[in-house]
Amino acid sequence: MQSTLPKIVPPTLEWIGDVAGHLRLIDQTLLPTEVRFRDCHDLPTVWEAIKSLRVRGAPAIGIAAAYGVVIGVRHPTDSRDSCIDLACEAVDYLATSRPTAVNLFWALERMKTRALELRDCKDGVEFKSELLAEARAIHDEDRQMCRAIGRYGAELLQDNWGLLTHCNAGGLATSEYGPALAVFYSAHDSGKRLRVFADETRPLLQGARLTAWELQQHGLNVTLICDSMAAKVMSEGRIQAVVVGADRIAANGDAANKIGTYGVAVLAAAHNIPFYVAAPSTTFDLSIASGDDIPIEERDPREITHAFGRETAPEGIKVYNPAFDVTPARLIRALITERGVIDPVTPAQISKVLG
Numbered sequence: 159m160q161s162t163l164p165k166i167v168p169p170t171l172e173w174i175g176d177v178a179g180h181l182r183l184i185d186q187t188l189l190p191t192e193v194r195f196r197d198c199h200d201l202p203t204v205w206e207a208i209k210s211l212r213v214r215g216a217p218a219i220g221i222a223a224a225y226g227v228v229i230g231v232r233h234p235t236d237s238r239d240s241c242i243d244l245a246c247e248a249v250d251y252l253a254t255s256r257p258t259a260v261n262l263f264w265a266l267e268r269m270k271t272r273a274l275e276l277r278d279c280k281d282g283v284e285f286k287s288e289l290l291a292e293a294r295a296i297h298d299e300d301r302q303m304c305r306a307i308g309r310y311g312a313e314l315l316q317d318n319w320g321l322l323t324h325c326n327a328g329g330l331a332t333s334e335y336g337p338a339l340a341v342f343y344s345a346h347d348s349g350k351r352l353r354v355f356a357d358e359t360r361p362l363l364q365g366a367r368l369t370a371w372e373l374q375q376h377g378l379n380v381t382l383i384c385d386s387m388a389a390k391v392m393s394e395g396r397i398q399a400v401v402v403g404a405d406r407i408a409a410n411g412d413a414a415n416k417i418g419t420y421g422v423a424v425l426a427a428a429h430n431i432p433f434y435v436a437a438p439s440t441t442f443d444l445s446i447a448s449g450d451d452i453p454i455e456e457r458d459p460r461e462i463t464h465a466f467g468r469e470t471a472p473e474g475i476k477v478y479n480p481a482f483d484v485t486p487a488r489l490i491r492a493l494i495t496e497r498g499v500i501d502p503v504t505p506a507q508i509s510k511v512l513g
Contacts, residue, residue, distance in 0.1 A: 170218055170330050173225055173294065177286040178232065181225040185212045186330055190371035198222075201230050201248055208255040208262070211362065215331020216405040216441055217300050220265030223252045224293040227269040231289060236282040245273035245289065257453045258414060258482050260406040260443045265296055300333040303438040306496035308340030311401065311436055314492070314499070315345045319398040320353040322388060322426075325416035326368040327403025327436065337436035338403045339372060341494065346378060354380045355391055359416055361461045361479070385418050392429040400426045401494075404437040411487030411503035412449025413437070420483040423490070432491040439495055439512055449484035457481050 171183035174197075181198040187210065188194050196212055198204045204226035207213050213222045230248025231241045249270045256262060272292040279285040315321070321342065328339035335343055345352060354373055359365035366382055373380035383391060391397055400422060404413040413419075413435045426433040446452065459477035463470060471477075492501035493508070500511045 170333065171213060171222055171225075173228075173290070173297075177228070177283075177290050181222060181229065183207060183213045183222065184330070186214055186368060187212055189330070189367050198226070198229065201226060201251060204229060205252055205255050208252070214364070215326060215336070215403070216259035216261040217304075217332040217337075217438060218330070219256065219259050220261035220440065221293075221297050221300060221333055223255075223262050224265045224269050224296045226252050227266065227273075228286070228290045228293050231282075231286055238277070238279050238282050238285050241282045241285045241289075242273050242277065246270060249273075256455060258405050258455045261438075261440050264440050268296065269293065297333050300438065300440075301335075303440075303496035304332055304335045304337055304340045305344075307337045307436050307438065307494055308335060308344035310496075310499050311341030311434065311494040312344035312348055312350070314432075314434065314494070315341065315350060315352065315399060317350045318353075319350070320355065320396045322355045322357070322391070322397045322400045322422065323369060324357045324365060324385075324400075324402050324419050324422050325359045326364040326372070328369060328372040330368050330372060331403065336403070337438060337494070338401045339369070341401050341434075341436055342373070342378060343376065346376075352379060353396070354378055355388075355397065356380055356382050357385045357388060357418065357422070358382065359418060360385055361465060364416065385421075388422055389425050389428075392425055392431060397426075397429075397431055400431060400433045401436055402434070404435050404441050405482060406452050407435070407437060407442045407493065408446045408448050408452060409442075409444045409508065410448045410505050411490060411493060411500070411508060412452070412484050413487075413490060413493075414449060414452045414454070414482045414484045417480055417483050420485045420489075423485040427489050433485075433489055434492055434494055435485070435490050436494040439497060442508070442512060444508075444512075449486065452482075452484055454483070455481040 231244045328336035356369045357365045406414045487503045
């Protein structure tokens with residue numbers, strides 16, 4: 159069945175023009191009350207957009223960084239060797255923006271590898287064109303991966319199910335539909351009637367500001383709840399499955415996602431509700447054995463004490479503000495990827511499915 163769902167217009171991020179063009183993205187810090195674009199013409203602007211969550215979500219960060227490398231070589235030079243040096247410098251610089259989302263480093267490493275492969279280019283003009291083509295390929299591949307994730311994941315859901323999701327793993331976090339929300343969209347397209355509950359996702363309310371907005375725009379039946387209401391909603395029998403995204407998945411299946419995800423997984427286990435993680439293969443970091451080795455970003459305390467500019471805590475109070483937590487593989491029913499469903503979640507099965 160052909161999808162009847164409208165695309166979010168404009169796209170989350172896009173490249174404008176040719177090799178001399180620039181990156182344009184939706185400033186997600188202003189959603190849902192205002193849709194404003196941010197044009198990135200230089201590396202510091204791309205770095206700031208990633209760091210400040212103007213663009214967020216592991217796949218979208220990776221795509222933005224890939225285009226950032228292209229921006230980094232726009233220095234007025236036609237020297238192939240100079241372009242290679244500039245590309246490597248851009249990779250190193252953008253890698254310092256955020257530490258947890260593995261897609262950032264995967265995309266940057268791919269761009270660096272491609273840059274080094276282009277040593278045989280005749281000049282800088284050809285080099286820049288080929289580098290832009292690589293960034294565009296990363297962008298397009300993400301679209302295809304999310305669509306495939308949606309198809310695999312939709313088969314796990316039944317008609318009239320209630321679903322819970324945490325944070326935002328939709329189009330705003332990727333190139334188009336996103337991994338977790340693609341599962342909902344594909345199931346919806348197949349005729350399944352779904353009721354989706356979206357956690358607010360404190361302290362920055364990505365669930366309220368982004369996920370609820372996306373699902374509403376796409377015409378799905380969505381209900382917004384506070385994070386602390388998840389247990390209540392589960393106990394009432396309203397939730398039949400939980401589907402979330404991930405920013406990094408270790409070789410054993412431990413998955414890092416937005417803070418609060420681990421708590422949702424514990425609640426799901428307590429209520430015998432299947433907990434699914436939807437993520438592309440690029441989110442897996444098979445170089446680390448378990449979630450213990452995933453670096454967890456800590457963010458500005460003011461995100462908690464001054465939510466959206468208003469002081470909500472005593473002055474001088476100590477604050478702990480990790481942006482992510484890790485859900486152990488034992489709490490994950492299955493990992494949904496573009497290459498298939500990983501069930502059970504074990505190192506051997508992950509290796510088998512991902513090849």
